[in-house]
Amino acid sequence: xxxxxxxxxxxxxxxxxxxxxxxxxxxxxxxxxxxxxxxxxxxxxxxxxxxxxxxxxxxxxxxxxxxxxxxxxxxxxxxxxxxxxxxxxxxxxxxxxxxxxxxxxxxxxxxxxxxxxxxxxxxxxxxxxxxxxxxxxxxxxxxxxxxxxxxxxxxxxxxxxxxxxxxxxxxxxxxxxxxxxxxxxxxxxxxxxxxxxxxxxxxx
Amino acid sequence: xxxxxxxxxxxxxxxxxxxxxxxxxxxxxxxxxxxxxxxxxxxxxxxxxxxxxxxxxxxxxxxxxxxxxxxxxxxxxxxxxxxxxxxxxxxxxxxxxxxxxxxxxxxxxxxxxxxxxxxxxxxxxxxxxxxxxxxxxxxxxxxxxxxxxxxxxxxxxxxxxxxxxxxxxxxxxxxxxxxxxxxxxxxxxxxxxxxxxxxxxxxxxxxxxxxxxxxxxxxxxxxxxxxxxxxxxxxxxxxxxxxxxxxxxxxxxxxxxxxxxxxxxxxxxxxxxxxxxxxxxxxxxxxxxxxxxxxxxxxxxxxxxxxxxxxxxxxxxxxxxxxxxxxxxxxxxxxxxxxxxxxxxxxxxxxxx
Numbered sequence: 001x002x003x004x005x006x007x008x009x010x011x012x013x014x015x016x017x018x019x020x021x022x023x024x025x026x027x028x029x030x031x032x033x034x035x036x037x038x039x040x041x042x043x044x045x046x047x048x049x050x051x052x053x054x055x056x057x058x059x060x061x062x063x064x065x066x067x068x069x070x071x072x073x074x075x076x077x078x079x080x081x082x083x084x085x086x087x088x089x090x091x092x093x094x095x096x097x098x099x100x101x102x103x104x105x106x107x108x109x110x111x112x113x114x115x116x117x118x119x120x121x122x123x124x125x126x127x128x129x130x131x132x133x134x135x136x137x138x139x140x141x142x143x144x145x146x147x148x149x150x151x152x153x154x155x156x157x158x159x160x161x162x163x164x165x166x167x168x169x170x171x172x173x174x175x176x177x178x179x180x181x182x183x184x185x186x187x188x189x190x191x192x193x194x195x196x197x198x199x200x201x202x203x204x
Numbered sequence: 205x206x207x208x209x210x211x212x213x214x215x216x217x218x219x220x221x222x223x224x225x226x227x228x229x230x231x232x233x234x235x236x237x238x239x240x241x242x243x244x245x246x247x248x249x250x251x252x253x254x255x256x257x258x259x260x261x262x263x264x265x266x267x268x269x270x271x272x273x274x275x276x277x278x279x280x281x282x283x284x285x286x287x288x289x290x291x292x293x294x295x296x297x298x299x300x301x302x303x304x305x306x307x308x309x310x311x312x313x314x315x316x317x318x319x320x321x322x323x324x325x326x327x328x329x330x331x332x333x334x335x336x337x338x339x340x341x342x343x344x345x346x347x348x349x350x351x352x353x354x355x356x357x358x359x360x361x362x363x364x365x366x367x368x369x370x371x372x373x374x375x376x377x378x379x380x381x382x383x384x385x386x387x388x389x390x391x392x393x394x395x396x397x398x399x400x401x402x403x404x405x406x407x408x409x410x411x412x413x414x415x416x417x418x419x420x421x422x423x424x425x426x427x428x429x430x431x432x433x434x435x436x437x438x439x440x441x442x443x444x445x446x447x448x449x450x451x452x453x454x455x456x457x458x459x460x461x462x463x464x465x466x467x468x469x470x471x472x473x474x475x476x477x478x479x480x481x482x483x484x485x486x487x488x489x490x491x492x493x494x495x496x497x498x499x500x501x502x503x504x505x506x507x508x509x510x511x512x513x514x515x516x517x518x519x520x521x522x523x524x525x526x527x528x529x530x531x532x533x534x535x536x537x538x539x540x541x542x543x544x545x546x547x548x549x550x551x552x553x554x555x556x557x
Binding site for chain 2: 005014015032033034035036037038039040041042043044057062064065066067069070073
């Protein structure tokens, strides 16, 4: 009966650029003067996936530790989670296992996770190697790792496309084609071990 | 043709004259209001602050030149914070920053364990957040005139209330106060404001109590806007989705700053219930559009309100909200819900058995 659209939740430490990533995805623009997020911000956008229109919800969460008890209650409704770190700040990468643990604890069982290392426009300040991110992703069975730049529009569209395709492949996502509105409900089937999309984008 | 041109010219001149008159009238009324506040109300604050005349003038918006003074008086200083205490807290914060930057913090914090690491993170976070506070104003950013002031107040607060620490959203509240008050007075107002029950519940993220506030809000939501309330219920749109940001930042992030200050004016007069009344005012203002939206579009709309809110319509809409439900006022409803909660907590072990 539920008519909810698929939900992708963005999590990660404060100031890694989650809101800038969503803003770029939604408007195609970069907002240098982004204010910090309190609680959760909501965005909806249509995408073209293999010639079909898919509408997705993006829930952008506050990064501060103190807000976790609030944001946790939103994990349950998410179908996909994008875990974000800032590749110029190692501590934000070191928190990723903790964020994964949170998702595993409070999220749905078949939730799709992927990792993004934002601020790839500042490679001269890099503190996190892409190889290390790949190792971590492999260890936890994440869908993919991508390095992104909201500032320079690198890999932003790709992140959401990859996630949407995976959700479709797992058949938890019904397409908005000629006959909307469609109903969308959480799939309770067990997840097939190997994801249908390549594990990581380790192209470096 | 000449006649027509002349006619047009005359019309334009009349329009200009009318605009000028209106501006003069507005300036006059602001000027008068400033005089009234300065000469009549402020010197006799205790006796006059609750009079009907003052309350009405208050609703119109406090003139910016006296705003800080009125806010300070209305918020009060229950905590008895002095300028000296602010200096002491600030000195301690500076000490911590120094030891953090030289790496000496580890030795000092060894026995404090986890909470020390937490505090370190919160000092680090303040630094990151300052530049993200009203970025478009360009005054709190690195190199801006109020950057250090904002840093000082937030740092001093984490030393004054280590049990609360720094929580995102606070930077916006401190910033609004800095725009209207001197540093030490802004700190006093800031600490006292955060000490109010509603603010404490939210900034300490007391989930149970926050839910009680949301429940009380829903009582008045249903009472005032039954159709929209039903629509929200049907779409699973719970109040936390939009209220968290609004309450944490006291609307300073979600409303244009001049409107937010006017909300603060009346919040200082009426207390926490006005925050929830404002929320209902916003929902009422956009009731027609919201009724046609689904979950995600409502959530998107409310977490990013239109930038060009019409201020008069906005306040008319708030004024139309009744904060009375079956003869019960906000405080009574809230207290009753709190009592229910406590009883349920007490009763639950036996129920389980």
